Amino acid sequence: MKILVADSKDAYQWRTVATLAEPGMPADAWIGHACVMDREHVAAVYAPRTFTNKPDLMQGGAFTAVVDVKTGRVTKLPFTASLAYFDPTCNPQTGTAAFTAFRDDKTRLAVVTTSGKIITDASVEGQVTSAVPVNGGLVAARGRHLVRFSPSGKTRTLARADSVPFQIRPTRDGVAFLDRMGDTARAKLWIERGKPSTLASGKLGDLALKQGIGGRVFLTGQPKNARLAGSAVTRLNVSPDAEVSSLGRLAVDPVLMPGVRAGLENIQNARKGFTKEEPSATPRSAKGTADDVGAPTITSISTATGQKITQALVDTTGTTGKESFSPALAITGTSRPAPGRSGRAAAADDPRASTPVDTDRWCSIPRNDVKTLALQPTSNQVEWAVDMAIRGELRAKWLRQGGWRSQAGLGTVDPQGLFPPPTLEGGGRIPAQVLLGVLAQESNLWQAESGAIPGQMGSPLAAIAGFYGGHVRWSGVLTATR
Template structure:
């Protein structure tokens, strides 16, 4: 970033803020990282793909653990979304050390749904998949596995819960997920217990500090923002559907992100939540200092593979972001080669970003 002393203010070299986002192309799902202490110089921490699988684009999602050091990632070829068995339980999994770039691939295959994986306020994360009954009969179950990202080679602690449980996150020593209109606690043997019932189906569950859960419901065309703590649900405002979404930071931070979110939501939010102006699907940095609105090659799912010849090289990616403190837009263009930094390929700073 040009002139970081002026743009980031005093003390940026001691900052712990870290931005993490993903970009995808035919070579893999790229995990991109930028630290404020390095003037937000972007680098590719890891590229995730599997040998022997042809893909015009790899897709997936990641969550960052409470320390901000690690990411838990679910990924797979884009075409997996066209077949329900692969969508529900075909995703590959890995834990990435964002400092060193070390990748630990896990054995389990899981859902590629948007809510998977789910990180807690510490170093634990949850992976899940829906297991359908056999043709001869039986009931559907949800496989739920807890990963210790600080020790990714340890065995995953797994249970099976009856029915479909989604959006599960670790909360303290418990696991909380969504089933129907209820928040469920998933026990050590997979038994589910209703801990609260919402006005509609809870989704986008996020760890809210060490012992609470933030979530959304949709009713009458509006998204309602809620918090479950100390055995009860509290209400914290609403917005037209899709205009504001809850996004996670590190360590149990919760951000309400959307157009004019700060003016519209701040007074309604509980302590510990923050409202940030930006696109609702933006990735927010670990402490909320930077909002990444996009990281794109411009060719994602752009057409048939024949229309996108595979050069064997990673596509160039454009990253657009905004500094929350002063609202200044920033942009980078770079390749996604592991170990390289975007600063070598160019950085834009100004209103065009």
């Protein structure tokens, strides 16, 4: 996951200050969230994309860090957090960030400073969401209530909302948040010892609250009946999905890599312009395809003038943040070398040191065993196999035998000779899209680890996903200033 920064004094020229990842951890993509702690620091959670497929990792397994955007220094934190949309949450007034993790019907709330120092680390009963640090503790949502958690562990209910409060933002005179009633969202402001007042309303999804510095909050989207006078909340006429700079002078649209954008366009254009004829063999144009390798484009708007700004992000390099391990990755199961012997000499006597095979595996299939590798199929191979399977024709006569199958000791392969297709009541056959959907859900069409190139061999997916009794405990964000 890359942290990109732009500053007004540099005409909002984007630069990559850090790349957050963990060395040696296989991942096809790193994802996460970030928020601005002050002008020079960003708090972030990051994890492999596949963490979203495992509830325990999604709810509390993402890695955490504080990034100095001026120097690029990354301070990795010794705890993990949630990949929820609200995690982490920052308060530039206090220069702190709050991280949330869910485990065993409890919520862990941790607050850190810009140096990475943990000033609060508490566990509370139940599910607490959208926690944000404030002077004297944390403000968060618990059910339909806006609550405050003090450092001493005391809990005080501040206000009752119409639904679970979300997008909780501290202001210089109170706390702003959103709640909903049906399909209507309402922006509200709570001031000490008062009842929440409604600032604006709108269709759910058409409103958003963005955190600024100096106790300011920005209301974006298409609000109705806005009454912001006298509050620290300022209206910005930009998309609710846009990220807003710390002073509200720039709004940045979501950024999609060219390959992702091409995939979305293909989905939108599905079943349009097709004929019954077979597609031509003409090579696909490089323009607008998933094979695009061009630089991503960042589109933003000046909130003062309404002028749109389009920039190509040429340099996406950022080495800091991926060369060191997170302290949350505790190393277990290791033994110290005997007295008088160096670690290198002791390792040489260990038979595991001379083989890449994972001998301490949980899975019945070890990782890195060249005799039990799996083929990472291409998308065309998967579609061909599905088309053959629904016809009952995925048989040995259509499959090339020998080669890697002989190396793996498989001999002749006859899939539907072993597992014939089911007979449907009323006749017909299983639609190809249904089978493809099942495959996409179960393995994302993968057979080997995500680092394997399609068409090549790699460790079976099951060998690295914590199956067979193993339990995985692994516990491009844009920011703008001015």
